[in-house]
Amino acid sequence: MPRPVSRRTFLGRAAGASLTLGLTRSAAAEQPSGATTAAASKTTTDWPVWDHRDETALIDVFRSGRWGRTAGGATKVKEFEAAWAQRMKARYCVATSSGTTALLTVFGALNIGPGDEVVLPPYTFVASFNAITTSYALPVFADTDAATFQIDPAKAAAAITTATKALLPVHIAGSPADLDALSALAKTRGITLIEDACQAPLAEWREHPVGTAGIAGCFSFQASKNLTAGEGGAILTNDESFANLCFDFHTPGGAKKSLSSGRGANFRLTEFQAALLLSQLTRLEVQAKLRDVNAAYLGELLRQIPGITPAALAAGCTRSAWHLYMFRYDATQFSGLARTKFIQLLAKERIGASTGYTSLNHASHVTALATNPHYQRLYGKTVMTNWLERNQCPVNDRIVAEAVWFPQTKLLASRSEMERIASVIATIQKRSGELVRS
Numbered sequence: 001m002p003r004p005v006s007r008r009t010f011l012g013r014a015a016g017a018s019l020t021l022g023l024t025r026s027a028a029a030e031q032p033s034g035a036t037t038a039a040a041s042k043t044t045t046d047w048p049v050w051d052h053r054d055e056t057a058l059i060d061v062f063r064s065g066r067w068g069r070t071a072g073g074a075t076k077v078k079e080f081e082a083a084w085a086q087r088m089k090a091r092y093c094v095a096t097s098s099g100t101t102a103l104l105t106v107f108g109a110l111n112i113g114p115g116d117e118v119v120l121p122p123y124t125f126v127a128s129f130n131a132i133t134t135s136y137a138l139p140v141f142a143d144t145d146a147a148t149f150q151i152d153p154a155k156a157a158a159a160i161t162t163a164t165k166a167l168l169p170v171h172i173a174g175s176p177a178d179l180d181a182l183s184a185l186a187k188t189r190g191i192t193l194i195e196d197a198c199q200a201p202l203a204e205w206r207e208h209p210v211g212t213a214g215i216a217g218c219f220s221f222q223a224s225k226n227l228t229a230g231e232g233g234a235i236l237t238n239d240e241s242f243a244n245l246c247f248d249f250h251t252p253g254g255a256k257k258s259l260s261s262g263r264g265a266n267f268r269l270t271e272f273q274a275a276l277l278l279s280q281l282t283r284l285e286v287q288a289k290l291r292d293v294n295a296a297y298l299g300e301l302l303r304q305i306p307g308i309t310p311a312a313l314a315a316g317c318t319r320s321a322w323h324l325y326m327f328r329y330d331a332t333q334f335s336g337l338a339r340t341k342f343i344q345l346l347a348k349e350r351i352g353a354s355t356g357y358t359s360l361n362h363a364s365h366v367t368a369l370a371t372n373p374h375y376q377r378l379y380g381k382t383v384m385t386n387w388l389e390r391n392q393c394p395v396n397d398r399i400v401a402e403a404v405w406f407p408q409t410k411l412l413a414s415r416s417e418m419e420r421i422a423s424v425i426a427t428i429q430k431r432s433g434e435l436v437r438s
């Protein structure tokens with residue numbers, strides 16, 4: 001068990017830390033995008049982690065000649081589906097080519113389309129939004145909870161109208177949104193709950209893995225994710241007929257298991273990706289345990305520093321996937337030192353960090369929907385103009401302005417690296433008066 005560190009011990013250590021803040025120049029600090037993203041450092045574990053077992057898994061598929069799940073005798077995608085369903089305590093899994101296509105498949109299976117509204121949080125990757133608009137449904141943003149950075153269930157309730165077909169909470173950073181409140185909300189309002197669990201493999205709500213609180217949960221195995229094959233995705237569900245609908249939607253041809261809505265696509269995972277995922281899966285729990293321990297320790301240390309507030313876990317969260325480590329940076333506690341400067345200083349100490357998401361609801365590629373001719377025709381110009389007003393999320397705007405993220409790879413480093421990170425931040429805070437002028 002990690003030793004607790006008292007505030008005095010930790011801050012005392014920080015004061016004595018020998019740092020090169022502002023004194024050395026590093027490649028990380030000089031990269032052009034340094035204002036928002038600092039480079040990964042040598043102290044960050046390389047990602048992805050692989051060895052000869054992954055190579056063998058890929059070469060075996062290559063030599064078999066069975067490269068896709070529709071090839072006669074192909075087994076890897078099916079094997080992965082069974083393994084992922086079992087690991088996540090779900091009855092059914094349909095593997096897909098990405099997290100986006102997992103979401104598209106779920107929307108397709110539910111026949112969500114023009115005229116339907118889907119409520120989602122603004123604090124998410126644009127892919128959650130894209131999956132809704134690719135289905136020609138109307139995305140409606142519900143503001144963020146200030147403590148957890150997750151969708152605020154009260155705001156989600158207020159965003160529901162008679163046109164709302166689905167509620168799409170996103171377990172951002174791999175930490176579950178409040179599934180008690182959101183499940184109850186979906187039930188009482190008669191709408192479908194879909195979990196965007198793309199960042200949340202192994203995350204748990206009340207000791208049960210996420211993904212099956214509603215009709216389905218969607219996962220991503222894109223390159224940065226905690227479980228990755230470069231690209232890939234999966235849908236989990238406990239409903240057999242819904243699993244059949246998803247299966248049929250995601251693959252054209254072959255014997256159909258369900259009644260079609262006349263829609264479909266090819267969103268299949270390949271046998272190569274499945275073989276790699278099976279091999280990567282053997283490391284997932286060990287890596288997750290390390291992230292659990294390091295995140296808990298880092299949180300304990302960071303909470304002792306004035307102006308640093310780690311994102312809280314919602315009350316029923318019994319495990320985060322820690323895809324990101326997020327905290328709020330209050331510049332007023334750092335003598336007004338700008339967040340971008342703070343991140344540059346971290347980069348000089350080989351601590352890669354970023355400012356995270358910008359406000360999705362204000363992004364030009366999102367607000368463009370209001371003037372999209374298809375949307376204007378489908379929903380009417382007035383609805384689309386009002387849509388911009390409907391999507392105001394002031395709490396989220398504040399979080400976007402204050403957030404700092406570490407990537408999941410940081411949490412695979414050593415315990416002493418957690419101490420070093422906290423110590424560097426504590427030193428920046430103590431010396432902020434002088435650093436703000438440098």
Ligand SMILES: Cc1ncc(COP(=O)(O)O)c(C=O)c1O
Pocket residue numbers: 098099100101124125127128170196198199219220221222231232233
């Ligand atoms: C919250 C969220 N939703 C959806 C996606 C889409 O997944 P993919 O990139 O595999 O399509 C991602 C991936 O980055 C994500 O982070």
